[in-house]
Amino acid sequence: MRFDLAFIGFGTVGRGLADLLLEKKEELKKRYGMEYRVVAISDIKVGSILDDRGIDLKEALRLAEARTSLETLPAQKKGLSAIETIRASHSNAIVEVTWTNIVNGEPGYSHIKTALSLGKHVVTTNKGPISLYYRELMKLADANGVKLKFKGTVLSGTPAFNLFDGVLAGCSVSSIRGILNGTTNYILTEMEKGLDYKDALKEAQRLGYAEADPTMDVEGGDAAAKVTILANALLGINIRPDNVKRKGITSVTTKEVKKAKDRGGRIKLIARAEKKGNSILAEVSPIPLPVSDPLANIMGVTNALTFATDCLGNITIVGPGAGRRATGYALLTDLISIANGK
């Protein structure tokens, strides 16, 4: 299959995909029969270019890394908005990697809706639209005969959703529990070393793990969006992030962290979802876990997820929670799935 790709957003994640597309070009063609051309890039910071004959991705990447406008490159059209780029480009697949907004999902929601309505596949890492409008968007994709893939919204490409497609076929999941936010896990890890919450947060900000406004992470919004996505996709339910009972880590004290440790445990921000008959339990909260729990030992920015299954009991998967290459790779495997008709 041949993709004509339009990048909507060209920040760290989009560029992570661009790295891999360049690096693995031959392998993609040989192993997966997947070819590509980038026909448009539209980014709020580095500008917008469209050329249906193909853009020099390597050069675009170099310019974006240097924070130079892409519009210095030759192109048929320049300066189009994201929506205009989706409409005007002869793309058959959109890489939607703009910022996450879990209040109303915008602008990603409009980008994805527009693309699907035009019969374009979408791969995205944007938690906003997927956590808020999963069923609606999947229906829209189906109705237009295209795919919407979002593996990178959770665990940055570490297998989560698709474990139960092929690999664990015949096995059903009754509940999920995980550490889905690397920033808060890093802060809790540092607090165990004796730092208080504020200093641990500062350290996380210094290292680029936490944003200047850390609200989404520390108050559990990010984890709530992710557990919503997992629950909707894996438990066959239909919830929204505001159905998730939520408590963050801002009120966790060093004393509590130490107390849990003295008792042979560890406080973790746990996101979980479980279907109990017709009711659904979905929650994010800091919980002291015994060290015998695999999740208790996940340190730093690593993420982990435990599935309770009918066939194998508990299975836990541990992997990176973020990172340019990991998240770019999530998008790449989504494209490979689409190329293979999955």
Place this chain on the structure above:
Amino acid sequence: MRFDLAFIGFGTVGRGLADLLLEKKEELKKRYGMEYRVVAISDIKVGSILDDRGIDLKEALRLAEARTSLETLPAQKKGLSAIETIRASHSNAIVEVTWTNIVNGEPGYSHIKTALSLGKHVVTTNKGPISLYYRELMKLADANGVKLKFKGTVLSGTPAFNLFDGVLAGCSVSSIRGILNGTTNYILTEMEKGLDYKDALKEAQRLGYAEADPTMDVEGGDAAAKVTILANALLGINIRPDNVKRKGITSVTTKEVKKAKDRGGRIKLIARAEKKGNSILAEVSPIPLPVSDPLANIMGVTNALTFATDCLGNITIVGPGAGRRATGYALLTDLISIANGK
């Protein structure tokens, strides 16, 4: 697809598959288009029956559980050997679940070779033939247009091999490291509580985790066979169990276990394989790990495996290392894969 199955071996693992086949019969047909009939069962303890019109699996299971001979059931033929059963039955797939022998792979090796040569698919949990003759048997399967699947040889069905088929397409594995033997991990866990090696072994035997002759487990033979299978399948190399440098846990003392713990670590029997240019490192040995290593925190009979990948860095998967249902499930998913032409 319709399977006419012959069970070669009908012990715990075979019966685990039988449970699931009965329990999920409707789902298998509806979701995976997979139908089955059991046309033969040949077991050294409960006898041998063959009936191409189909055997009453539920009744056979009941008899086997009661340690009563299957030969009390009506059948076209009774008392055939395993090889005769493979040849004489009109089966198109063989479930090979006899005992593991890592010296020469027999009798499983002959069973599998005979079945593949006759154009019958094989699913197996038998580590002997797969660790010793992987390439030869895969070639034979290819040449006869059938499949040989062996997911249950490692981690009892917790995804390991097939992580890199579909789910992690485009990602390559440079090394593997894991806790692949539940018995030794249980013994080391008990030793950390203060038991000496002999008492911990006795306890493992009492609970059915260790056999009367525990050599294969405690001297690392089982882990060596498993890491051989993983290395051959995932690292594209060709080794045999005796290429694995091996040290078991028989000489580990409670004092050493305590010392590692006092230093904030934990001794684990680690199996690992790595390709370094043209040379291969493959080893099983007890190693003190820092608790920050996800493998350090795997307790009891649980298994775990860390893959170093080019795309996602380290990914660890944790799951059951044994168990009737888990291993039966591994066989079931192998059958589902074959039914789906994979």
